Amino acid sequence: MNIFATFEARVRAAVQGLVRAGQLPEGLDLSRVVVEPPRDASHGDLATNAALVLAKEAKTNPKALGEALAAELRRDPDVVEAGVAGPGFINLRLAPNLFHAVVRAALAQGDAYGRGRPGEGDAKGKVNIEYVSANPTGPMHVGHGRGAVFGDALANLLAASGRDVTREYYINDAGAQVDVLARSAHLRYREALGEAVGPVPDGLYPGDYLVPVGRALAETYGRTLLEQPEAEWLPTVRAFAIAAMMDLIRGDLARLGIHHDVFFSEATLKEAVPVLLAELREKGLVYEGRLPPPKGQLAEDWEDREQTLFRTVEFGDDVDRPLLKSDGSFTYFASDIAYHRDKIARGATDLIDVLGADHGGYVKRMQAAVKAVSDGKATLDVKLCQLVRLLRAGEPVKMSKRAGEFITLAEVVDEVGRDAIRFMMLYRKNDATLDFDLAKVVEQSKDNPVFYVQYAHARCVSVFRQAREAMPAEDFSTDGLLRDADLSLLTDSGEAEILRLIAQYPRVIEAAAAAHEPHRVAFYLYELASSLHGFWNKGKDLPQLRFVNPTDRNSTRARLALVEALRGVIASGLAVLGVTAPAEMR
Structure with missing residues (x-):
């Protein structure tokens, strides 16, 4: 159950209602209309930009359009309040029963809650995500680990959204x-x-x-x-x-729990590259010409010669690119084009390459190449992962004896564990430098996000242990809670916050997958864990708010339903990140 998708449809229906009433023109572009959580939770449960993005096309004032749309939305039985803020944002406050339905959906659907059904994304095409692709010349280091974790979590995320995903490793075995x-x-x-x-x-x-x-x-x-x-x-x-x-x-x-579906050998492209060049010539995309010297390069260092060039500028690149070296051998770019053409031939329409930050100059040329060889039917997104600075209590870590010149990934996994590495590498956006402190990632404190989130899951499990010990005759199974829990008893502000966050999970998965940003899931899980821990602490001071109260059967059942829904979301989100959801912390 995705209340954001539900209300996006209802907002669009409200727009159409105004069209039928003659208050708006027909044929408005509704593609930019979104429904999302308001920046300030005190403003309501949902917010929409509909009035802002439609006003110009409708030739009307955004605030006036917002008032008209708000009036339409107030007719919805699930809307308690609809108001216009700022330049035209519409804020909605929803009836509590809608959030109660979300909890029941989360309980009933279990692991499937918030995720797309397998095959649901087939209309969007197949995804091929290539990540790691470290040169096969030695063990992996921590920098490789960041790209590996990011790529694997992104693959998990896209699969969770319903996409058909192939995980691929390109073996650089021909250089x-x-x-x-x-x-x-x-x-x-x-x-x-x-x-x-x-x-x-x-x-x-x-x-x-x-x-x-x-x-x-x-x-x-x-x-x-x-x-x-x-x-x-x-x-x-x-x-x-x-x-x-x-x-x-x-x-x-x-x-690190990472397994690829395909290991593709660069050496196998030997015959494919000449075929590619012939095809590009036939399409008129290759010519013989000269390139200007790169910016900043001295003229005497520039080899001014006629080269075989690919017309990448026609497809969005800054300059046309050479396909042959001066000795007649193919450039790496030519091999890369042949490789991506092979991915497309295998059915992929959405290509994602996860690369190190030093490949920034590679992006435009490869996006142009993919557009050219697919006739615009395939797209390429290149995600660059910045450096990892490995520290111990704030001090740089010395080099590894085993690898000779770097710390191996295996050494770090052995020291801090898979979960700490995966979560902390995803708790910062991929294009920002990451300071990975071996001492801090194993701390048991709120300042350590992976501990804080896993502790929230373990705390949820412990609530059920307490409940079964205190009330052994009660049925606290999911079926029992779905049948008997009176969720209208969840009236405290802390409970309302947890309800709102659980309702956001399907949108988080959908939006993070669309943006190719798994760190959004990590941030969301930390916020969800904070809401649980905050309500737990509230119960220490106010006994009537404790999760388990043997003298109040109905409130206990309602809160346990809330806790189980929250636990399921945390476990689901951690699974997307490839992190375990422990039943207890050691």
Whole structure:
């Protein structure tokens, strides 16, 4: 039950009522009309911008239109009060029975409350979200972890809204970095066979994580690879090392509860890129030409030559982009176009790439490319994740001995746990730098959001334990509460606040999914937890407001219905974030 969607439809019906009455012209664009919570809860339960966004087109005053719409909405039996504020916002106060219906819907629907039904978003097309895609040259670090958590939560969120989602990992296994990996693994292979290899030479990967790869090569191939020239052993060692690194990466991701549907190899694009170039030529989207030097680059550093260029400017880019390097090989951009074209060929219409902040220059060119190769039928949203500063009690954390040059994600998971990492990385918007303090994320206090929200869930569970101990003859099952709870007894302001927040959950899921912003769910859960803890503390001073009162059966049942609905929403929201909902805190 989504009261925001319900009232959006009723506001539009009110507009049509004014059209039929001749007070508004026909054919108004209602697409920008929204219904949302007012910024100040004291103003009401809902607010709509209808008068503001329609006034200009209707050639009328926003406030006057607001008054006319408010008058229409007052006829609705579920509206207690409708008023116009500021330049024309309409604030609505709803009848309590509407919020009681929300609680009953939350209890009856359980995990499904607030979520779209599977397949409900089919008309919007399939979503492909590519995230992590770390080079297969070593274990994941904390920076990779942020993109991994963000991408996984976004995939969960879109699936919760009813979309068909594919989770994809792009394996960068065709560049020079995997040859460096192979040479680094071969060094460890020689070491495993007893050679004294000395310090790892500059240009190779120094981390100890390649030691077991070298041992595994020795066990598999014996001394065979020592007898071969590099041109012969390099492909063998490269494939072996990439497979070992991907096993390591999958293990790191599994620690965070992250699993991909597709692992796509860059190396498989070898034949696809020439085909793509031929198709682009046939469409007239490729030409031979010269590019101006980049802004800020000295003229003597610029290679002024004729290049094979893609007409990305026609599709919104700042400059046309080269598809071939000076040596005749394809650019990374050409491979990326072929890769995204493959996603589209597999049925995706909404593409999302989760990348590091250093890929900002990549966005416009790839959005242009997707528009071009899909004939405008597919879209690309690129979400950039800013850096993570790893701290301990405010001080920067030293480098890892195992990785050689960074702290591994596995080390952080082992220290603070999966839940703390996932929630805290989602409690800040992806495009803002994140300070991740290992000491603070395990504190048991209100200042630690993950503890505060999980504690709220555990507190809800504890209320039922108390109720069953104090009133063992009562049926406190969901069926019993749906049958017997008199929700009209929920009249305190603290209860009203919880009711309003529970009613907002479907809109939070819908809006966060549309904006591709899972941090909205984390913020909402913290607000919901605050409302529970606040009402709990109120009950300490006012015994009549306690959740369990053996002398007042009816109030106890009503509050337990409220608590169970709230618990279900917290558990559902935490599941979207990939965080557990504990029954008790340790």
